[in-house]
Amino acid sequence: MSTVWLLDLDNTLHDAMPVVFPRINLAMTEYVARTVGLPHEEASELRVHYWRKYGATLLGMxxxxxxxxRDFLRETHPFPDIHRIVRRDHRLVQAVRRLKGRRVIVTNAPMHYAARVVDALGIGRLVDGLVTIESMKFAGRIQPKPSKAMLRRLAARLRVPPHRCVLVEDSVENLDSARAVGMRTVLVTGIGHGHRHPAERPRAGLGRRMDVQVQSFEHLPRKAVRTPHRAR
Incomplete structure (x- = not known):
């Protein structure tokens, strides 16, 4: 049975920090302000609070x-110019192509946004599926990353045991959940965080262990072939 690569999108396959995330954060803050009736600063604080508590501002709202x-996701991801913001990189395309097995994008972003980013990156023909926040629903509730229950259901939906899945992410919290359900893990530390002080970049930290840690996704295929399969 082949490996299934579960690939995060923002800050894993492309750098969302300079333009994408600031625009999403502003759109979410404005949505919160309109809906709840708060001034901008308080709305921003509430947005961050919900994101930290639930893993996604959407869940708190x-x-x-x-x-x-659907209204929240549509209003908070307005990117008609995404092809100008997100550029195709031949190194990324080659890196995705070299991954042996199935390749599935798994993102907490909505489908209309994720599909356009994948197209802009030039990797649409190389991925076997797109799992977005709309499909992370169970019993009427959206359960995005880092939900362990969602990751288990995802593996079942893909008809593969969790230990055959590799989650590639820039979020340590999401990778912690993947390890807890038996998936292998790759932490991407550099994309989207290169402008930060080294101490602020994502690291596994004490008591946490990732199978592979790379500075950028383009470094993954070379290391991935040397990553041993963990016995189950």
Missing amino acids: VRHHGVDP
Whole structure:
């Protein structure tokens, strides 16, 4: 049975820090301000609070303010110019192509945004599926990364045991959940974090162990072939 690569999108396959994330954060803050009736600064604090508590601002807005998830996702990811912001990189295309097995994008972003980013990156023909936040739903509730239950269901949906999956991410919290359900893990530390002080970049930290840690996704294929399969 071949490996299934579960590839995060923002800050894993491309750098979302300079333009994409600031625009999403601003759009979310404005949405929170309109919906809850808060000034900009307080709305921004509430947005961050929900993101830290639930893993996605959307969940807090649905749970506490009854917003329509589709409306929230549509209004907070307005990128008609995504092909100008996200550029194709032949090194990324080659790196994705060299991964042996199935390749599935798994992102907490909405489908309309993720599909356009994948197209802009030039990797659409190289991936076997797109799992976005709309499909991370169970019993009427959206359960995005780092939900362990969602990751287990995802492996079942892909008809592969968790230990055959490799989650490639820039989020240590998401990778912790993947390890807990038996998946292998790759931490990407550099993309989207290169402008930060080294102490602020994602690291596994004490008590955490990742199978592979790379500075950028382009370094992964060379290391991945040397990563041993963990016995189960």
